[in-house]
Amino acid sequence: MLTSQTARCALRASRQLQCGRRFATAAAANNVVNIVEVGPRDGLQNEKGVIPVDVKVELINRLARAGAQNIETGSFVSPKWVPQMGGTAEVITRMERLPDVHYAVLVPNQKGLDNLFTLLDQTQLSPPVSDEISIFTAATDAFTRANLNTTITESLQRLEPVARAALDRGLRVRGYVSVAIACPYSGPVDFKRVREVAKALADMGCYEVSLGDTVGQGTPATVAEMIEEVKKSVPVEKLAGHFHDTYGTAVANVFAALAQGIRTIDSSVGGLGGCPYSPGATGNVATEDVLYALKDSQYKIAGSNNKTISLDDTVNIGWWISEKLGRESVSRAGRALRARKLREERERKAKL
Numbered sequence: 228m229l230t231s232q233t234a235r236c237a238l239r240a241s242r243q244l245q246c247g248r249r250f251a252t253a254a255a256a257n258n259v260v261n262i263v264e265v266g267p268r269d270g271l272q273n274e275k276g277v278i279p280v281d282v283k284v285e286l287i288n289r290l291a292r293a294g295a296q297n298i299e300t301g302s303f304v305s306p307k308w309v310p311q312m313g314g315t316a317e318v319i320t321r322m323e324r325l326p327d328v329h330y331a332v333l334v335p336n337q338k339g340l341d342n343l344f345t346l347l348d349q350t351q352l353s354p355p356v357s358d359e360i361s362i363f364t365a366a367t368d369a370f371t372r373a374n375l376n377t378t379i380t381e382s383l384q385r386l387e388p389v390a391r392a393a394l395d396r397g398l399r400v401r402g403y404v405s406v407a408i409a410c411p412y413s414g415p416v417d418f419k420r421v422r423e424v425a426k427a428l429a430d431m432g433c434y435e436v437s438l439g440d441t442v443g444q445g446t447p448a449t450v451a452e453m454i455e456e457v458k459k460s461v462p463v464e465k466l467a468g469h470f471h472d473t474y475g476t477a478v479a480n481v482f483a484a485l486a487q488g489i490r491t492i493d494s495s496v497g498g499l500g501g502c503p504y505s506p507g508a509t510g511n512v513a514t515e516d517v518l519y520a521l522k523d524s525q526y527k528i529a530g531s532n533n534k535t536i537s538l539d540d541t542v543n544i545g546w547w548i549s550e551k552l553g554r555e556s557v558s559r560a561g562r563a564l565r566a567r568k569l570r571e572e573r574e575r576k577a578k579l
C-alpha cells in the first residue's frame with residue numbers, strides 16, 4: 228500500500244505529466260504558439276472606475292468563445308491592494324466554463340489560495356471554476372516590496388507551500404517573474420537574478436514561468452539576452468514571454484522571444500493593462516497585434532478545440548471592452564482592421 232506521501236508524489240508526477248502535455252505538443256510541432264490571455268486580470272486590474280461583474284463575465288465568455296485556450300480571469304489578492312480584482316470570486320462563479328479552456332486566477336499567498344479552495348468546495352462544479360493558479364514574485368527586492376510587501380527570498384518561501392497545496396489539489400501552477408528587464412524602483416535588472424528566481428519557481432512545480440517585462444522597457448536585444456541567461460537553468464519549453472508595450476517594442480519582443488525558442492506569449496485583448504506597482508507602464512502587448520503579426524509567419528496559434536483564435540472576433544472584443552471602459556482600443560491591428568471594415572461597409576452601402 229502506498230504511504231500518503233508516496234501517493235501524493237505519484238499524484239503530483241501524473242499532474243506534471245498532464246501539464247507537460249501542452250509543451251510536448253508545442254515542442255513536437257515547434258511552430259505552435261500558445262497565447263495566455265491576461266486581459267481580464269492584468270488588463271483590468273489597474274482600471275480606476277468600477278467595472279461591473281457582468282462586464283468581466285462577458286469579457287471572459289467572449290474570449291473563450293473566440294478560441295482563447297488559456298484565460299487569466301482575475302486575482303485572489305487583497306482587495307485593499309488591488310480593489311478592481313475584489314469581485315473575482317463572483318466573476319469566476321458566473322462565467323461559462325468551456326471544457327477545453329484553462330481558467331487561471333492569480334494568487335499571492337496562502338490566504339488567496341484558501342479563499343480559492345473555499346470557493347472550489349462551495350461550487351464543486353465540473354469543470355471547476357478555476358483549474359490553475361498563477362503565483363508571482365519579481366527579480367528585484369524593491370519591486371517585490373512594492374507588489375507583495377516582502378523580499379524575493381521571503382516571497383519564494385511563502386509561495387512554495389502555496390504551489391505544493393495547489394498541485395496536491397489537482398490545479399496547474401504557473402509562475403511569474405516580474406521586472407525581468409528593468410525595475411521601476413531600482414533600474415536595470417541583473418539577468419542572473421531573473422534566472423535564479425525563474426528556477427526557484429520551476430523547482431516548486433510551476434509548469435511554466437512567465438518572464439515579465441513589467442515596465443515595457445525591453446528591446447529585442449535585451450529580451451534575447453535575458454532569455455539566453457534564464458535558459459541556462461530552466462528549459463525553454465517551460466518559459467513564457469510577458470511584454471508590456473510602453474516603448475512600442477512589445478511585438479518585436481514577442482518575435483525575439485520566439486527566436487529564442489519560447490512558444491507561449493501572454494497578451495491582453497485591446498492592449499488593456501498595466502501593473503498598479505509599475506508607474507507609467509502601459510498595457511500588455513495586444514492579443515490582436517500578436518495574432519496579426521504571426522498571421523503569415525511559420526507560427527501557428529493554438530486555440531481551443533484544435534482551432535486557432537479568431538482575429539476578427541478578438542478585434543471586436545478589444546473594441547467592445549475598450550468602449551465599456553470609455554475609450555478606444557489601443558491595439559494597432561485592432562484599429563486598422565476596424566477602420567478597414569468600416570470603410571468597406573461604407574463603400575458597399577454607397578454602391579447600393
Ligand SMILES: CC(C)(COP(=O)([O-])OP(=O)([O-])OC[C@H]1O[C@@H](n2cnc3c(N)ncnc32)[C@H](O)[C@@H]1OP(=O)([O-])[O-])[C@@H](O)C(=O)NCCC(=O)NCCSC(=O)C[C@@](C)(O)CC(=O)[O-]
Pocket residue numbers: 269272302303304305306307308309333335336338339340342363374375376403404405406439440441469501502503504
Ligand atoms: C500579498 C499581499 C496580500 C500582502 O499584503 P500585506 O498587507 O503584507 O498582507 P498581510 O498578510 O499583512 O494582511 C493584511 C490584510 O490583508 C488581508 N489579506 C492578505 N492576503 C489576502 C488575500 N490574498 N486576499 C484577501 N485579503 C488578503 C489580510 O487578511 C489582512 O486583512 P485585515 O486583517 O487587515 O482585514 C498584498 O501585497 C497583495 O495583495 N499584493 C498583490 C498585489 C497585486 O495584485 N499586484 C498586481 C499583480 S502582479 C502583476 O501585475 C505583474 C504580472 C503578474 O502581471 C507580471 C508582470 O507584468 O510583471
